[in-house]
Amino acid sequence: GYVDEEVAGRLLDLVEEGLGALKEPEGKVPGVEGVVEGRGLVKSGGEETEVSTTSDKDFEWTPTAGVIRKQISELSGTPEESIGSDTTLFSLGLDSIDVIKLASRLKKAGVKISVSAIVRSQTVAKMMGSIQLDQGPVGGKVGTSIDELERQLRSSLGEEVKGATAVLPATPLQEGMVAEMVESGFRKYFNHELYRVKEGVDMDALKRAWEAVVAEFDILRTSFVGVEDVEIDVGFAQVVRPASTSGIWRAVELAEETDLGSETRGLLEVAVEGAKKGELLQLVNVRHGKEKYYLLSISHALYDGWSLQALHANVQKAYNGQALSNPSVRVPLEQLLNANGPDATKYWRTALSGLPKSEFPLRNTTSEGVNRFELPSSLPLDDIQAFCRGSNISLQTLGQTAWAILLASCLKRLDVAFGVVLSCRDTEETSELMFPLMNTVVVRAVIHGDRGAFPASKGSGARGAPGGGVVRYAVYLPGQGKGGEW
Structure with missing residues (x-):
């Protein structure tokens, strides 16, 4: 089923009509009785921001509270003195990404408060009450150890993972993708992108950049092995292989008169056969007459939308000779499983x-x-x-x-x-x-x-x-x- 363009247009008009009405506090929203109560607004940097309705006279601005306000000020671009104890983050235009940055900055400044606590608290006053709640594990619970799981998986899988640099449990999301990818004959969740290389780009340097990135990031050298051991609560293990010393590229030369589309479809079939052997990331250097392309084939179980952007950003860094940042996945993976x-x-x-x-x-x-x-x-x-x-x-x-x-x-x-x-x-x-x-x-x-x-x-x-x-x-x-x- 689907919504056609005409229906989609009418639906968007309904949303915009409601939003447009809400911009006029004294006006009525279509089909609704009552009006929005007015709020005090003050001009700040050419924009209106909400005025704090509660006086700060009953709030003690301790050094810790001052640190929180300072970091909020720097992130939002709002003067510190205009941030009250009950000024909310959303009223300053901050979003969830900013909240992540705020939690990280506060941690570096010695104030330990989680992202979720900041989202719940919203104001400096309430954040002060949340700081102590975030100290240490709750109830002393001990969850799954990623190191112990790796030991169990290596023992159970034996020869299948011999020589692997890491054997980690797959996440539930990865398991679902891998299962459907295999079931579909690698027609689903095994994706292909053909990129045209601009004139002036050093193709050899680009190939070396990709090789450096694949060597640096374990997930790009990962394949999946089914786990049959009923004592291990994991459906698949993600197996990280050592970096290749023989190169990761294939090269294809196509005559200018050949049809690029049909030739590419043939390359996709070759990639699918390689994926069935565990090659879940493949790169092909394609020369079509005078034009240069490269084909990237990669399993969706190796990336999400966020990390796909990071992948290309790191290739750009490597191409420019910059250092790559590669945080460990073990702690986040352990937290996710628990x-x-x-x-x-x-x-x-x-x-x-x-x-x-x-x-x-x-x-x-x-x-x-x-x-x-x-x-x-x-x-x-x-x-x-x-x-x-x-x-x-x-x-x-x-x-x-x-x-x-x-x-x-x-x-x-x-x-x-x-x-x-x-x-x-x-x-x-x-x-x-x-x-x-x-x-x-x-x-x-x-x-x-x-x-x-x-x-x-x-x-x-x-x-x-x-x-x-x-x-x-x-x-x-x-x-x-x-x-x-x-």
């Missing part, structure tokens, strides 16, 4: 209890492939960001709220669910990691009556919704100690 357990299962069973299916009705049961339409918004991004700051919400919250209301309208139901992609990178160190950490999780949105237009809901997991309702979310937030892979 996030799945009885608590996570209990959380998701509760959060999704009684959830009806949220499926668009099929319009064409014989449709094949992907139907994609992109329509630019008529609302400038600056206006949307200003609205989010004034409403004390993030862009992500606004987008999810708009989609929840739109989905509810289409399905004629107030309890809906949809998927969101999380980066699962909650430190600056993991932001540089080349590893598939991203995950898609379910968001359950329950819309219920509240006659104010976009009320400022302050409860945990709640955000105001345009259209006169409150949308409450049940969603796993990385680092909060609940939820997990779903």
